[in-house]
Amino acid sequence: MFRVRENVMGIRPYKPGKPSDELRRELGLEGEIVKLASNENPLGPPPRVMQAIRAHVGEVHLYPDDSCYYLTRALAEHHGVDPSMIIVDRGSAGVIELAAKLLLDPGDEVVYSEKSFLMYPLMAQTFAAVHKNIPLRPDYLIDLDAMLGAITPKTKIIYLANPNNPTGTYNGAAALERFVGALPDHVVLALDEAYVLFADDLVEDYESGLKYLLAGRRNVFILRTFSKSHAMAGLRVGYGIGDPGLVGEMHKVRAPFNVVSLAQHAALAALDDKEFIERTLEVNREGMAKLVEGLRGLGFETVPSTTNFVLFPAGTAERAAFLADGLLKTGVIVRPMTAFGLPDHIRVTVGLDWQIDTFLEGLGAVLKTEKK
Numbered sequence: 293m294f295r296v297r298e299n300v301m302g303i304r305p306y307k308p309g310k311p312s313d314e315l316r317r318e319l320g321l322e323g324e325i326v327k328l329a330s331n332e333n334p335l336g337p338p339p340r341v342m343q344a345i346r347a348h349v350g351e352v353h354l355y356p357d358d359s360c361y362y363l364t365r366a367l368a369e370h371h372g373v374d375p376s377m378i379i380v381d382r383g384s385a386g387v388i389e390l391a392a393k394l395l396l397d398p399g400d401e402v403v404y405s406e407k408s409f410l411m412y413p414l415m416a417q418t419f420a421a422v423h424k425n426i427p428l429r430p431d432y433l434i435d436l437d438a439m440l441g442a443i444t445p446k447t448k449i450i451y452l453a454n455p456n457n458p459t460g461t462y463n464g465a466a467a468l469e470r471f472v473g474a475l476p477d478h479v480v481l482a483l484d485e486a487y488v489l490f491a492d493d494l495v496e497d498y499e500s501g502l503k504y505l506l507a508g509r510r511n512v513f514i515l516r517t518f519s520k521s522h523a524m525a526g527l528r529v530g531y532g533i534g535d536p537g538l539v540g541e542m543h544k545v546r547a548p549f550n551v552v553s554l555a556q557h558a559a560l561a562a563l564d565d566k567e568f569i570e571r572t573l574e575v576n577r578e579g580m581a582k583l584v585e586g587l588r589g590l591g592f593e594t595v596p597s598t599t600n601f602v603l604f605p606a607g608t609a610e611r612a613a614f615l616a617d618g619l620l621k622t623g624v625i626v627r628p629m630t631a632f633g634l635p636d637h638i639r640v641t642v643g644l645d646w647q648i649d650t651f652l653e654g655l656g657a658v659l660k661t662e663k664k
C-alpha cells in the first residue's frame with residue numbers, strides 16, 4: 293500500500309468558493325447565478341484578452357514558450373527591473389508554492405498571519421515546516437510587530453498579504469517601511485500584492501513593497517497576479533519579482549512549460565490595458581461604496597476594505613452559516629469564512645451594480661426568514 297508523507301496526512305484541502313455550475317446542479321436553479329465568492333473581476337475578460345486568445349488558439353498543439361520570453365520582458369519593462377528578476381507561474385498561488393519549494397527544509401520556520409490567505413499554512417504543512425501563525429490584531433490588521441518578534445534563526449519565509457485576504461485590510465507605507473527595515477537578511481519576505489491596484493486606488497497611504505527590492509533589499513520578493521484587476525483568474529498567470537539570485541534558483545524548481553501559451557499571450561495583451569484597468573477600478577470603487585452602504589442598511593458593519601471584496605461579521609457562526617446558505621438558495625454565492633478562522637463572518641466580492649442589488653435583496657429576504 294502507498295504511504296504518503298506524514299505531514300501531508302494532516303492537511304485540510306483548500307476549498308475554493310463554490311462554482312456557479314455546482315450550485316446550479318445542486319439546487320436545480322435555472323436563472324443567473326451571482327457568484328461573489330472568489331474576488332473575481334465582474335467585468336468579464338478584457339476584450340484584448342479575448343482577441344489574443346482567438347489569435348493564438350491555432351497554436352495549442354505546440355508546447356508553450358518555456359521561458360515566457362516576451363511576457364517576462366514586458367513585465368520587466370512595466371516594473372522597471374531586469375528580466376532576470378521576474379518569474380512567471382500559474383497564478384500567484386504557483387509562485388507562493390515555488391518560494392516554499394525552493395526555500396523550505398523540514399523543520400524550517402514559516403511566519404504568517406492567521407486569517408490570511410490559506411495557501412501559506414498549506415505550504416508550511418506540505419513542506420513539513422514549523423508554523424508560526426501570528427494572531428490578527430483586534431482591528432483586523434496583520435500584526436507586523438508580532439511577526440518580527442516570531443523570527444528566529446530558523447525562519448526562512450514570511451508570507452505577508454498586503455492588502456490581506458480575507459480581511460481586506462492593509463498595513464500602510466510607514467508600517468511597511470518599519471517592518472522591512474527591521475527584517476533580518478536570512479528571511480525572505482514573500483510580499484503578496486494580489487490586490488495592489490485596488491489598494492492604490494482606494495487609499496492614500498498604501499504603498500507597494502517593490503521599492504524596497506529596487507533599493508537593494510534582496511530578501512523582499514513581490515508577488516503579483518493577473519487574476520483580479522486584469523480579470524484573468526481562469527488563465528492562471530501570476531509572477532514574482534525578486535533578487536536575480538533568488539529568481540534564478542526558483543527557475544530550477546518550477547515545472548517545465550508552467551504557463552500555457554494562451555495565458556502568456558493573454559497576459560501580454562492585458563498588462564498595459566489602462567482603459568480596462570481604469571474601468572475595473574471605477575466599478576470597484578462605486579460598487580464598494582454601494583455594497584458597504586447596503587450592508588449597513590441591513591444592520592451589518594463592514595471591515596474597511598482596500599480590495600475588491602468586503603468582510604463583515606454576522607454576529608455568530610450559526611447566523612453566518614444561515615445567511616450564506618439562505619443566499620445560496622436565492623442563487624447568490626458568497627464565501628463563508630470558517631476555513632479562514634472567521635466562522636462568524638462572511639466575505640462578499642464587489643460585483644456589478646445589478647449583482648450587488650441581487651445580493652442585498654437576497655440578504656434582506658433571508659433576514660426576514662430569521663427566527664428572532
Ligand SMILES: Cc1ncc(COP(=O)(O)O)c(C=O)c1O
Pocket residue numbers: 330331382383384385386409453456457484486516517518519525528529530
Ligand atoms: C492574497 C492572495 N494571494 C494570492 C491569491 C491567488 O491568486 P492567483 O493564484 O489566482 O494569482 C489570492 C486569491 O484569492 C489572494 O487573495
